[in-house]
Amino acid sequence: MNAYDGATAAVIGGSIGGLTTALLLRDLGFAVDVFERTPNALDGRGSGIVLQPDTLRWFTERSEQHPEDLSTSTDWVQYLDTDNSVVHRERTRWSYTSWGTFYRALLGDFGTDHYHLGEFACGFDQDERRVTVRFVSGREVSADLVVFADGITSVGRERLDPAAALRYSGYIGWRGTVPERELSEDTRELLRNSISYTVVPHSHITLYPIPGDGGTGPQDRLMNYVWYRNVPEGPDLSELRIDKRGIPGTVSVHPDQVQxxxxxEMRQAARRMLSPAAAEVVTSTATPYVQVVTDVRASRMAEGRVALIGDAACAARPHAAAGTAKAAADAWALSAALEKAAGDIGAALRAWEPAQLELSARLLDRVVAMGNRSQFANTWTPGDPSLRFGLYGPGL
Known part of the structure; x- marks a missing residue:
C-alpha cells in the first residue's frame, strides 16, 4: 500500500509549477485538487519558455506525450550587431515551448475534474493534522498537504514570510510574439536556427522561435522576444504600469492594455537602437506587453504542512531562463522527500526546504548579477560563458 493512499493535497495555483506538483503528488497516492484564481483557462499571453531538463522531466519520464511534439529547437546562439552582422556565434542546441502549449499538455495529463477555476485563496490555518484554506468565494478546503504555487504575488509567501517584498530591478521587459511567416525572408533566414541577442548600451534583447497554436512547423511557429529597457523607479514606472482601464499592474501590463x-515610443526606439532583424520582430508585434522585472525570495518555503514552490518562493529575473525549471525542480524534490518520509508530511517538508532555499539564493544572486551587467555596467559580453542559461549554474 502506498504511504499516501487516502491522503489529500490542495495545490494553490494552476500554472505550470502547480500542475507539475499536482501530477507528482497524485503519483504518490494523494487525492489532489488544484485551485486557480483566474476564472478562465490560462493562456500565458504567448510567452516563450526555454526548456531545461527539470521543466521537461514530467514528459521524459512519466507522460505519454512526447517532448518533441511540444517544442521547437535551434542549433546556434548568436549575437547581432546593429547592422545585422553576426559578432559572435557558437553551436549550442536549445529547445523552447510556448507557455500555452506546455500548460495545455500538463493540464491534459492532469485532467479538469479536480482543476477548479475562479478560486482565489486568501488565507489558511493549520494544526498538526490538517490545513484549511479559505477562498474569497467563501469556500473552505481542508487537506493533509497544501502547496502554494500561486506565483510572484503569492498569498502563501505573505503568510510564511511577511517581510519578503517585491524589489524592482530598475528595468522592464517588453515582450511579444510574431508569426514567423509574417517576417521578411531575410529576417526569417537570419533568425531561423538560432537564439539571437542584440546588446546595446544599457539594454539587450533575446529572440527565439516557439510553437504557435497550430503546432511547431514553419507555418505555425512564432518568434518570441524579451527586450529589456531601463525605467527609473518612481513616477515614470508608475505611469507606465497604468493600463488603458486605469488599473495599475503590479508585475505586468497585459497585451492590448499598454497605453x-x-x-x-517602444517601436520608434527599436528602429533606432536594435539590429534591423530584431527591430522588425518588435515593430511587427500586434499586441506587445510589459513585464515589470522584479525579484523576491522567501526566507522560508515550508511551515508545518504548507509549502511554497516556484515563483511563490523565489521569483528571479529571466536571464538564466530558469523560472519554470526552478518550479519543476522544487516539485520533483518535494516528491522525492515525501516518498522518502513514507507518510510523515511534516518531516518531508523539513527535509526538503534547506536545499531548495539554497538553490533559490544561488539563482537569484546570479540573475541579479547578469541583469546588472546588461542594464547598468555594460559588461554583457557576447560569448561570455558565465552568461549562459541554466538553473544550477551557467550551462547547467
Missing amino acids: DRYVD
Missing part, C-alpha cells in the same frame, strides 16, 4: 503612447 498606445508607450507602444509607439
